[in-house]
Amino acid sequence: MSIVSNSLKRIKPSPTIAVTQKARELKASGKDIIGLGAGEPDFDTPDNIKQAAIQAIKDGDTKYTAVDGTPALKDAIIKKFERENNLKYQIDQITVGAGGKHVIYNAMMATLNEGDEVVVPAPYWVSYPDMVLLAGGIPVILECNEKQGFKINPSELEKTITKKTKWIILNSPSNPTGACYSEKDIREIAKVLEKHPHVYILSDDIYEHVVYAGFKFFTIAQIDSLKDRVLTMNGVSKAYSMTGWRIGYAAGPKEIIKAIAKIQSQSTTNPSSISQAAAVEALNGTQDFIKQRAKSFQERRDYVVKTLNEIEGIECLNPDGAFYVFPSCKGLIGKKESNGNVIKKDTDFVQSLLENNDVAVVQGSAFGLEGFFRISYATSMENLKKAMEKISSFCKSLK
Numbered sequence: 001m002s003i004v005s006n007s008l009k010r011i012k013p014s015p016t017i018a019v020t021q022k023a024r025e026l027k028a029s030g031k032d033i034i035g036l037g038a039g040e041p042d043f044d045t046p047d048n049i050k051q052a053a054i055q056a057i058k059d060g061d062t063k064y065t066a067v068d069g070t071p072a073l074k075d076a077i078i079k080k081f082e083r084e085n086n087l088k089y090q091i092d093q094i095t096v097g098a099g100g101k102h103v104i105y106n107a108m109m110a111t112l113n114e115g116d117e118v119v120v121p122a123p124y125w126v127s128y129p130d131m132v133l134l135a136g137g138i139p140v141i142l143e144c145n146e147k148q149g150f151k152i153n154p155s156e157l158e159k160t161i162t163k164k165t166k167w168i169i170l171n172s173p174s175n176p177t178g179a180c181y182s183e184k185d186i187r188e189i190a191k192v193l194e195k196h197p198h199v200y201i202l203s204d205d206i207y208e209h210v211v212y213a214g215f216k217f218f219t220i221a222q223i224d225s226l227k228d229r230v231l232t233m234n235g236v237s238k239a240y241s242m243t244g245w246r247i248g249y250a251a252g253p254k255e256i257i258k259a260i261a262k263i264q265s266q267s268t269t270n271p272s273s274i275s276q277a278a279a280v281e282a283l284n285g286t287q288d289f290i291k292q293r294a295k296s297f298q299e300r301r302d303y304v305v306k307t308l309n310e311i312e313g314i315e316c317l318n319p320d321g322a323f324y325v326f327p328s329c330k331g332l333i334g335k336k337e338s339n340g341n342v343i344k345k346d347t348d349f350v351q352s353l354l355e356n357n358d359v360a361v362v363q364g365s366a367f368g369l370e371g372f373f374r375i376s377y378a379t380s381m382e383n384l385k386k387a388m389e390k391i392s393s394f395c396k397s398l399k
């Protein structure tokens, strides 16, 4: 009998973390690998935030805090929702965890019963289906192809909802496609969800601040008729370049917030006290650098999309946000490498790109849509230029 639990057997390790790890190993063995696999900003955490953490250590803020976040951080989160999203919450509607991932995981563990369904639009962030499975739920994949801009078609959504649907997960801007839902898009989806009052909505807004050229961010909790069943998740990882600090949060129905605190009280207890102090400064301090950084991401997106579309066999949409693009490599399927290997699917393309051409990206099938790959352009222009040259010459070499 295996020591490993049955629920663990239902899931696989994160493929994006696996690619990053493989790239790290190849680098350590002396190869000059360009990593376009990891989903984290290449910018440093701003200095005012680091100083707040140093001050917290000096002030002795080094003990357990309230399980699901300090009052100071919850207050900063309430102010953020009011300032940026025009949403009002009470303190008992806020939870803080060790990263956005932790918050979503807790939400699934706190709410899913065996056999409950969760609608997960694909391409999806790799962790959603596995978190649902781990909690005993069933991920119901709703395919959103490139013809619909990788966004949900409301009438298709209608067809996926059953009596067993407990949640739908929305993610805009999206990882892995960068697709962003406008207010109009979200209102269309809301019309469907209004008809199904038993369905809760998890809105993953972690890339809220990585949007470009006039795109106006809108989140589904802003629709009054739905707000009572929306859990809005966000965090400091992407907007403030704080991936390593591990602070994520959510706002929503008190019952869910309380249930999450119960899980946290018996598992991780509070997220790091020092990181929480830093997150208070992130949310309350200057927000000036956010726009500058988004501008810099936009320049990189422009370059990457243009260059990819010049490569025969590759097609790439021009997304409005996040720091990812999700090009199609379908035009290269069936072609042969110089060593005779045939590219049969996206995983072959990605594997050869890493092992023979020193560029790490992630296959689309890991995100639930075969025939694509994800590029994270959260790296320097210099790296992007080198990577694009390598991708281009690899694609040209395929016969």
Ligand SMILES: Cc1ncc(COP(=O)(O)O)c(C=O)c1O
Residues within 6 Å of the ligand: 039, 098, 099, 100, 101, 102, 125, 171, 174, 175, 204, 206, 235, 236, 237, 243, 247, 248
């Ligand atoms: C769509 C999405 N949601 C949530 C997260 C979790 O972010 P963190 O746990 O670092 O706060 C990520 C991180 O990559 C993400 O891409």
